[in-house]
Amino acid sequence: MSTHQTEVLIIGGGxxxxxxxxxxxxxxxxxxxxxxxxxxxxxxxxxxxGLVCQGGDCLEFRPEYRRSKLVWDSIxxxxxxxQELEVPFKRVGMxxxxxxxxxxSKFSKMQSRAEKIGITSHQWIDRDTLFDMEPHVTRDAxxxxxxxxxxxxxxxxxxxxxxxxxxxxxxxxxxxTEITDISRGVDGFEAKTNNGPxxxxxxxxxxxxxxxxxxxxVNADSxxxxxxxxxxxxxxxxxxDLVRHNVWRVPPIPGELNIIEPTVDGNVIFxxxxxxxRRGDFSTKAEMAEAALKHVQGIVPELxxxxxxxxxxxxxxxxxxELGWHNCVVEPSPTVPAFINATMGYPGISACPAxxxxxxxxxxxxxLDLIEKTDFNPRxxxxxxxxxxPDEEKSELIAREPRYGHVVCRCETVTEMEVxxxxxxxxTTLDGxxxxxxxxxxxxQSGFCxxxxxxxxxxxxxxxxxxxxxxGGGSREMLYKSKQLLEGxx
Amino acid sequence: xxxxxxxxxxxxxPAGLAAAIKAKETGAESVTIFExxxxxxxxxxxxxxxxxxxxxxxxDLTGPEYRDRFIEKAMDLKVGAELQSMVLDLQTxxxxxxxxxxxxxxxxRPKAIVLAMxxxxxxxxxxxxxxxxxAGIYTAGQAQRFxxxxxxxxxxRVVILGSGDIGMIMARRLTLEGARVEAVVEVLPYVGGLIRxxxxxxxxxxxxxxxxxxxxxxxxxxxxxxxxxxxxxxxxNPVPGTEHRIECDTLLLSVGLIPENELxxxxxxxxxxxxxxxxxxxxxQTSVPGIFAGGNVVHVHDLVDNVTWESEIAGASAAAFAxxxxxxxxxxxxxxxxxxxxxxxxxxxxxxxVTLYMRVKEPERNVRIKVGDxxxxxxxxxxxxxxxxxxxxxxxxxxxLKASGNELVVECLTKEAx
Numbered sequence: 019m020s021t022h023q024t025e026v027l028i029i030g031g032g033x034x035x036x037x038x039x040x041x042x043x044x045x046x047x048x049x050x051x052x053x054x055x056x057x058x059x060x061x062x063x064x065x066x067x068g069l070v071c072q073g074g075d076c077l078e079f080r081p082e083y084r085r086s087k088l089v090w091d092s093i094x095x096x097x098x099x100x101q102e103l104e105v106p107f108k109r110v111g112m113x114x115x116x117x118x119x120x121x122x123s124k125f126s127k128m129q130s131r132a133e134k135i136g137i138t139s140h141q142w143i144d145r146d147t148l149f150d151m152e153p154h155v156t157r158d159a160x161x162x163x164x165x166x167x168x169x170x171x172x173x174x175x176x177x178x179x180x181x182x183x184x185x186x187x188x189x190x191x192x193x194x195t196e197i198t199d200i201s202r203g204v205d206g207f208e209a210k211t212n213n214g215p216x217x218x219x220x221x222x223x224x225x226x227x228x229x230x231x232x233x234x235x236v237n238a239d240s241x242x243x244x245x246x247x248x249x250x251x252x253x254x255x256x257x258x259d260l261v262r263h264n265v266w267r268v269p270p271i272p273g274e275l276n277i278i279e280p281t282v283d284g285n286v287i288f289x290x291x292x293x294x295x296r297r298g299d300f301s302t303k304a305e306m307a308e309a310a311l312k313h314v315q316g317i318v319p320e321l322x323x324x325x326x327x328x329x330x331x332x333x334x335x336x337x338x339x340e341l342g343w344h345n346c347v348v349e350p351s352p353t354v355p356a357f358i359n360a361t362m363g364y365p366g367i368s369a370c371p372a373x374x375x376x377x378x379x380x381x382x383x384x385x386l387d388l389i390e391k392t393d394f395n396p397r398x399x400x401x402x403x404x405x406x407x408p409d410e411e412k413s414e415l416i417a418r419e420p421r422y423g424h425v426v427c428r429c430e431t432v433t434e435m436e437v438x439x440x441x442x443x444x445x446t447t448l449d450g451x452x453x454x455x456x457x458x459x460x461x462x463q464s465g466f467c468x469x470x471x472x473x474x475x476x477x478x479x480x481x482x483x484x485x486x487x488x489x490g491g492g493s494r495e496m497l498y499k500s501k502q503l504l505e506g507x508x
Numbered sequence: 509x510x511x512x513x514x515x516x517x518x519x520x521x522p523a524g525l526a527a528a529i530k531a532k533e534t535g536a537e538s539v540t541i542f543e544x545x546x547x548x549x550x551x552x553x554x555x556x557x558x559x560x561x562x563x564x565x566x567x568d569l570t571g572p573e574y575r576d577r578f579i580e581k582a583m584d585l586k587v588g589a590e591l592q593s594m595v596l597d598l599q600t601x602x603x604x605x606x607x608x609x610x611x612x613x614x615x616x617r618p619k620a621i622v623l624a625m626x627x628x629x630x631x632x633x634x635x636x637x638x639x640x641x642x643a644g645i646y647t648a649g650q651a652q653r654f655x656x657x658x659x660x661x662x663x664x665r666v667v668i669l670g671s672g673d674i675g676m677i678m679a680r681r682l683t684l685e686g687a688r689v690e691a692v693v694e695v696l697p698y699v700g701g702l703i704r705x706x707x708x709x710x711x712x713x714x715x716x717x718x719x720x721x722x723x724x725x726x727x728x729x730x731x732x733x734x735x736x737x738x739x740x741x742x743x744x745n746p747v748p749g750t751e752h753r754i755e756c757d758t759l760l761l762s763v764g765l766i767p768e769n770e771l772x773x774x775x776x777x778x779x780x781x782x783x784x785x786x787x788x789x790x791x792x793q794t795s796v797p798g799i800f801a802g803g804n805v806v807h808v809h810d811l812v813d814n815v816t817w818e819s820e821i822a823g824a825s826a827a828a829f830a831x832x833x834x835x836x837x838x839x840x841x842x843x844x845x846x847x848x849x850x851x852x853x854x855x856x857x858x859x860x861x862v863t864l865y866m867r868v869k870e871p872e873r874n875v876r877i878k879v880g881d882x883x884x885x886x887x888x889x890x891x892x893x894x895x896x897x898x899x900x901x902x903x904x905x906x907x908x909l910k911a912s913g914n915e916l917v918v919e920c921l922t923k924e925a926x
Contacts, residue, residue, distance in 0.1 A: 302641075413613035423610070434609075491730050498663070503661065503664055
């Protein structure tokens with residue numbers, strides 16, 4: 019395979035890699051974005067809860083940390099970014115509920131730290147106002163510290179939108195490309211991949227779960243990160259009014275997160291039970307589920323296991339996890355020039371706009387010439403969401419394209435044309451379609467739409483239904499043809 | 509589209525077809541079925557096994573054969589059918605909004621509506637199965653569609669969790685296709701589906717049936733590689749120390765069905781919290797005037813024949829309502845008593861003969877069903893939660909009933925309990 023040449027190689031198509039790629043695409047820089055999976059954001063990003071916070075509103079906030087600065091620099095950028103990229107953004111606010119004086123004093127400390135860096139949006143809410151604003155919160159609550167600024171977005175949609183927009187603006191994207199080795203020469207780096215070698219002058223290592231593994235390939239691993247697994251549950255949309263804000267409390271167990279939050283799609287999600295785990299092991303455990311349920315029931319007692327339609331686990335790469343003062347790694351390697359390491363741990367979504375810019379600034383510091391493009395297009399159209407349109411527009415749309423009248427996913431009202439659109443934009447798997455359209459995310463968890471989406475994928479990609487996968491690689495859905503096993507086939 | 513419809517039927521499965529036909533036969537001028545899928549008949553197209561129609565037709569038919577009889581009749585009667593047409597909204601005043609690939613986006617207000625949306629399968633997340641989240645885990649109905657409609661097998665080494673009817677039928681189907689079914693695993697001490705399926709689909713093929721066991725963990729990614737099986741305690745939780753691993757490339761779930769009532773809720777229809785379906789009177793009218801319901805959307809049936817009968821009641825009542833007749837009313841409520849999980853209908857008027865459908869909570873032998881103070885004469889040798897019990901009460905008997913506070917308790921009594 020011939021060698022691919024590029025000026026900047028970004029390793030990892032998660033939220034930070036995509037944000038950096040999109041930011042670089044504003045300049046006349048030859049950029050390549052590689053991702054080992056067949057789609058964007060399948061490492062840490064897809065399991066993010068989508069909270070866009072202020073940084074100053076979490077207990078372990080340390081103003082002197084780079085992580086904090088990246089988060090609060092991002093605050094004014096996120097909403098315009100979501101508008102440009104047509105990504106859902108809903109300002110829900112954060113409601114820190116306290117049940118005793120100790121919890122109140124912790125919030126009080128947090129508030130004064132936030133005020134020191136100029137975050138002044140917090141308000142104390144009395145008990146009655148709290149129950150007006152959040153009718154399902156426990157009657158044990160004495161009051162709350164409310165911050166109206168935080169919002170929620172759709173992490174994987176933002177990730178996909180950033181990558182799509184970067185591609186639109188000239189970034190070369192290579193999906194399904196895994197880096198197996200990196201070497202350093204006089205004229206830069208050479209990365210070995212399953213799709214041939216890539217030569218690059220600069221490398222941005224945003225490999226998420228494997229950020230230290232990549233860095234180690236060129237002895238640029240000047241940091242230690244711990245993989246921390248978190249469990250999240252999703253409730254049926256029928257329970258969509260259980261909370262209106264991101265509601266949280268000081269967790270009874272240090273290091274846990276006790277959060278219940280509305281999503282941009284009208285679900286409610288809750289969690290997050292944390293544990294250190296072998297990286298890449300996304301499995302859930304009954305104990306994690308029980309702990310999450312129990313702890314969040316301490317805030318909203320009506321939360322019930324019977325309304326849970328889905329649960330999952332994701333990873334954060336945490337620095338200083340043992341201290342409880344997590345920081346990020348966004349820095350040029352002190353030993354290897356032109357090599358930037360970037361992992362946020364959490365909150366990767368909140369911090370991504372400023373982190374993208376910071377990475378570009380660091381590249382410039384390392385000698386990359388930045389000449390702004392005149393034809394950069396910041397706008398990207400989202401897939402038309404049929405279910406969200408007013409009646410007249412629904413009517414016009416079906417009249418123009420009958421496939422909008424064919425509902426494929428009944429729980430989330432996703433039409434055939436939206437699925438086709440997702441595939442035309444690069445979805446090649448069931449998960450790819452799911453992340454772009456929500457098909458399969460509802461209460462029946464694809465019981466109805468799975469076989470239909472498989473058929474549409476096969477038709478649009480020109481492959482057999484048997485070749486369609488859930489998530490690429492060895493995740494085919496239907497392993498054999500009918501009668502194949504009887505004929506001694508394998 | 510501004511189309512006048514007397515009776516709109518939502519769903520074209522066996523319930524919807526029966527309701528539409530009956531509505532037309534009993535005088536409704538225009539009857540239209542709205543179906544979100546590509547064809548009429550609902551899931552009957554993938555039910556290629558036999559056992560349909562034994563009661564209704566006195567014949568042993570396959571699903572498609574049973575379906576075809578109703579489709580032909582519906583076509584003869586000029587029942588309207590809109591395919592790939594999903595009802596997105598339903599309001600209390602019966603205003604319906606429909607997205608249809610052939611008819612566009614419709615708003616209409618039929619004179620009467622029959623809910624016939626059927627049910628959906630429980631997922632792994634509804635029963636808390638943990639572990640990895642790979643490809644290869646399907647509900648039994650989903651797998652049935654893969655095999656019988658698409659012509660592909662999900663895998664060759666299969667574990668089936670739950671002994672519902674579709675699960676057991678798929679155990680046989682996959683065995684006949686050359687796959688190996690390692691086990692049918694059931695958390696309860698008895699089988700969830702019909703006895704005939706237990707015998708014909710599991711025992712006749714020597715498939716191991718593990719009662720009082722459950723799947724405690726899923727292994728493998730991106731495709732399932734194994735499951736951990738464990739004994740289950742009284743509250744259905746895995747007993748530590750009893751785990752063993754079964755290698756497999758497929759896990760099928762047949763762990764229960766849930767009546768599909770999201771539309772009913774939009775219309776403000778009251779649901780029975782135990783069954784998950786609308787509270788109905790003997791005419792199968794829901795709590796919302798002019799909205800009727802029949803089949804699995806009301807309660808999950810054991811046999812399609814019973815779905816058909818119940819939906820015929822709903823169809824006839826909808827036609828009557830559309831022509832201005834007054835529904836029978838809700839004079840007495842039926843309350844589940846000893847060992848009865850639920851009774852449908854939920855209320856009766858006392859004006860005519862009525863058939864009560866019910867399910868027991870626990871299997872029992874030599875029982876009689878008592879309605880109010882009337883003890884039905886026939887002794888039932890065995891009752892099981894998997895079979896619906898039917899009790900017919902005549903208007904005469906009803907006339908003699910003394911309802912206490914407008915409520916009749918329905919009980920399942922053994923000799924001892926009596």
